[in-house]
Amino acid sequence: MVGYSDILRALGGSRTEGFLRSIEGKTPIFVCTIATTETAKVAGISAAGKNPEFTDYTPPADVEYLYYGRCRCIDGVPVTPEGIPTPALITRAAVHLSDLPVLVVDGGSRIKPQVPLLDLGGQPGMDIRAGQAVENVNIIFERAITLGRNLAKASDYLVLAESIPGGTTTALSVMLAMGLDAEGRVSSSMPDNPHRLKLSIALQAMGAAQLHKGDLKERPLEAVAKVGDPVQASVAGLAVGAASEVPILLAGGTQMASILAIIDKTDRSLTDSLAIGTTRWVIHDRQSDLAALVRQVGDIPIMAADLNFGASRHSGLRAYESGVVKEGVGAGGAVISSIMKTNGKVTRTSLQEQIEREYERIVDRR
Amino acid sequence: MVGYSDILRALGGSRTEGFLRSIEGKTPIFVCTIATTETAKVAGISAAGKNPEFTDYTPPADVEYLYYGRCRCIDGVPVTPEGIPTPALITRAAVHLSDLPVLVVDGGSRIKPQVPLLDLGGQPGMDIRAGQAVENVNIIFERAITLGRNLAKASDYLVLAESIPGGTTTALSVMLAMGLDAEGRVSSSMPDNPHRLKLSIALQAMGAAQLHKGDLKERPLEAVAKVGDPVQASVAGLAVGAASEVPILLAGGTQMASILAIIDKTDRSLTDSLAIGTTRWVIHDRQSDLAALVRQVGDIPIMAADLNFGASRHSGLRAYESGVVKEGVGAGGAVISSIMKTNGKVTRTSLQEQIEREYERIVDRR
Numbered sequence: 001m002v003g004y005s006d007i008l009r010a011l012g013g014s015r016t017e018g019f020l021r022s023i024e025g026k027t028p029i030f031v032c033t034i035a036t037t038e039t040a041k042v043a044g045i046s047a048a049g050k051n052p053e054f055t056d057y058t059p060p061a062d063v064e065y066l067y068y069g070r071c072r073c074i075d076g077v078p079v080t081p082e083g084i085p086t087p088a089l090i091t092r093a094a095v096h097l098s099d100l101p102v103l104v105v106d107g108g109s110r111i112k113p114q115v116p117l118l119d120l121g122g123q124p125g126m127d128i129r130a131g132q133a134v135e136n137v138n139i140i141f142e143r144a145i146t147l148g149r150n151l152a153k154a155s156d157y158l159v160l161a162e163s164i165p166g167g168t169t170t171a172l173s174v175m176l177a178m179g180l181d182a183e184g185r186v187s188s189s190m191p192d193n194p195h196r197l198k199l200s201i202a203l204q205a206m207g208a209a210q211l212h213k214g215d216l217k218e219r220p221l222e223a224v225a226k227v228g229d230p231v232q233a234s235v236a237g238l239a240v241g242a243a244s245e246v247p248i249l250l251a252g253g254t255q256m257a258s259i260l261a262i263i264d265k266t267d268r269s270l271t272d273s274l275a276i277g278t279t280r281w282v283i284h285d286r287q288s289d290l291a292a293l294v295r296q297v298g299d300i301p302i303m304a305a306d307l308n309f310g311a312s313r314h315s316g317l318r319a320y321e322s323g324v325v326k327e328g329v330g331a332g333g334a335v336i337s338s339i340m341k342t343n344g345k346v347t348r349t350s351l352q353e354q355i356e357r358e359y360e361r362i363v364d365r366r
Numbered sequence: 367m368v369g370y371s372d373i374l375r376a377l378g379g380s381r382t383e384g385f386l387r388s389i390e391g392k393t394p395i396f397v398c399t400i401a402t403t404e405t406a407k408v409a410g411i412s413a414a415g416k417n418p419e420f421t422d423y424t425p426p427a428d429v430e431y432l433y434y435g436r437c438r439c440i441d442g443v444p445v446t447p448e449g450i451p452t453p454a455l456i457t458r459a460a461v462h463l464s465d466l467p468v469l470v471v472d473g474g475s476r477i478k479p480q481v482p483l484l485d486l487g488g489q490p491g492m493d494i495r496a497g498q499a500v501e502n503v504n505i506i507f508e509r510a511i512t513l514g515r516n517l518a519k520a521s522d523y524l525v526l527a528e529s530i531p532g533g534t535t536t537a538l539s540v541m542l543a544m545g546l547d548a549e550g551r552v553s554s555s556m557p558d559n560p561h562r563l564k565l566s567i568a569l570q571a572m573g574a575a576q577l578h579k580g581d582l583k584e585r586p587l588e589a590v591a592k593v594g595d596p597v598q599a600s601v602a603g604l605a606v607g608a609a610s611e612v613p614i615l616l617a618g619g620t621q622m623a624s625i626l627a628i629i630d631k632t633d634r635s636l637t638d639s640l641a642i643g644t645t646r647w648v649i650h651d652r653q654s655d656l657a658a659l660v661r662q663v664g665d666i667p668i669m670a671a672d673l674n675f676g677a678s679r680h681s682g683l684r685a686y687e688s689g690v691v692k693e694g695v696g697a698g699g700a701v702i703s704s705i706m707k708t709n710g711k712v713t714r715t716s717l718q719e720q721i722e723r724e725y726e727r728i729v730d731r732r
Binding site: 068100118120144152153155 | 433434465467468482483505509512519
């Protein structure tokens with residue numbers, strides 16, 4: 001496939017080109033699934049919120065911003081403890097430039113966003129350290145399948161995004177329970193990835209659930225129920241319901257590797273329809289290894305939006321180049337879809353300009 | 367336009383043919399909005415449930431049946447007091463034969479269906495006789511607009527259906543408050559339309575709200591808030607959000623005339639994109655007059671599915687020919703969309719056969 005040089009190819013070779021061909025000029029539905037967990041409130045594991053208690057507000061605020069250009073449940077927009085704004089900024093710019101339809105799914109959030117909200121019957125995730133994480137996991141999964149099946153009938157393909165603080169820690173736990181060598185490989189919204197803390201939480205969770213690594217290799221939903229989070233059950237279910245009909249772009253970082261593993265163990269044949277779309281900050285991150293995680297599941301394409309904020313007028317955006325945030329709210333996948341829907345008319349340059357404008361509008365507001 | 371003789375044209379002339387052309391071969395999203403009200407529990411106004419208290423269960427049961435082919439919140443399927451089954455039977459047959467995508471919107475229901483559910487922040491409607499009917503009407507309307515705008519980006523057109531017991535009484539009240547000559551013109555799910563009871567409830571509602579006929583001609587949302595129901599705010603909002611981008615088929619009977627009036631007073635230009643799709647039982651009903659209601663708003667196409675159950679093997683279906691049920695859960699609009707999506711491959715005959723099979727499957731289950 002000629003061109004699309006603003007999309008980096010990280011894994012998948014000719015399958016990646018095939019996936020891009022299958023979505024070229026097509027309109028997806030961009031589905032952002034949100035949830036919150038008590039796990040995210042463990043000090044030091046998430047930067048998605050200016051302090052741990054604030055993580056309950058980050059996902060609803062993200063999707064309010066995505067729909068309306070401003071948050072309603074909070075003032076301003078979600079920021080890291082250092083004040084770096086949410087990656088929803090990137091997502092909104094991409095969605096706006098290519099006029100993508102957006103739907104928001106609630107996997108289980110404590111604070112409900114003031115938007116039209118697709119409820120799957122879930123609850124906020126618990127603290128995995130108790131060895132019990134997600135209630136109603138079968139209900140969430142089954143309703144997500146029903147929804148995915150219907151969304152597939154309505155669209156060319158689906159982009160499945162997430163906003164859940166602490167999601168890489170629950171991803172690590174689920175991948176370990178399923179026997180993947182995930183230690184030290186999940187990403188972080190912080191420049192210094194707290195791998196030891198995450199692993200200790202994951203091991204504590206597995207201990208409380210009386211699990212050894214790989215015990216739930218063939219029982220992905222049990223892994224989610226015990227040591228995972230509600231977004232995993234929701235996004236995996238959406239993909240399982242839709243992937244026999246349309247391509248699926250899993251829009252996120254290393255969390256999507258855990259979701260890939262869940263889908264793979266539900267129905268291996270579905271993985272042929274999947275790809276991961278993320279950001280350059282994830283695939284070039286030296287403190288995590290998305291490709292090494294994905295390869296353990298299969299030869300799934302990984303693509304990345306080649307954004308670079310190094311020349312930004314704003315320190316809050318330049319900070320992305322030092323490893324803050326990296327990904328979230330489907331930022332990378334939204335950019336890829338935006339480029340592909342418009343056959344390349346939307347470019348890295350036009351996106352970065354739009355992101356600068358968005359940043360200025362938001363900072364002016366605050 | 368040649369053919370499509372299984373779709374009756376009741377109003378609109380060449381505009382009707384134009385509308386049909388615009389949806390020929392196209393895939394809509396079928397959106398069923400549900401809600402319940404205390405008004406529906408007034409003895410004698412609704413047959414949508416085997417007794418008045420049961421009306422809380424009818425809409426959720428309808429959409430569960432639509433998704434899964436069986437209800438979850440009740441045994442069997444919703445029936446009238448005489449045991450005649452829900453029109454969702456027709457809707458499901460149509461949706462199934464043409465593989466239409468379905469989404470369910472909750473305008474405000476007391477019992478939540480066990481399906482993926484799009485929440486707009488509404489509550490069940492109150493008893494309009496107190497002169498206060500719908501809380502949060504502006505929130506519901508605004509979120510519905512946001513949702514409608516996004517669904518329009520994802521689809522060729524929208525089919526907007528409803529399931530709300532007692533909906534013709536709240537439709538009557540809103541139309542009177544907006545100054546339409548609606549007396550004696552709304553339809554009923556019963557063979558003997560209780561016009562006097564409905565009018566007395568509507569007048570009591572207007573009295574309690576200190577309204578005279580036409581007082582809220584230019585304030586449709588205030589009419590809904592005071593004497594209407596949550597479905598009106600939801601469906602009107604969906605249409606307002608979507609109608610500048612795609613055609614909208616309002617799938618229902620005389621309730622849709624009240625929604626048409628609300629849309630018209632929100633933005634007259636949007637009515638060019640609208641049509642009403644209903645059933646033969648509604649347009650041939652001598653105890654109601656959909657066309658007379660619609661004409662007061664404008665020259666909006668009315669089409670009807672030309673179903674006839676007179677030759678059915680089952681008395682429960684033949685009863686439709688004596689004026690029971692008539693319409694609901696978007697039955698007529700689903701049939702029209704099913705025919706148009708398949709360029710006429712789905713026909714009255716294939717639909718009626720599928721409905722017979724569905725009926726047998728359901729009766730066997732009970």
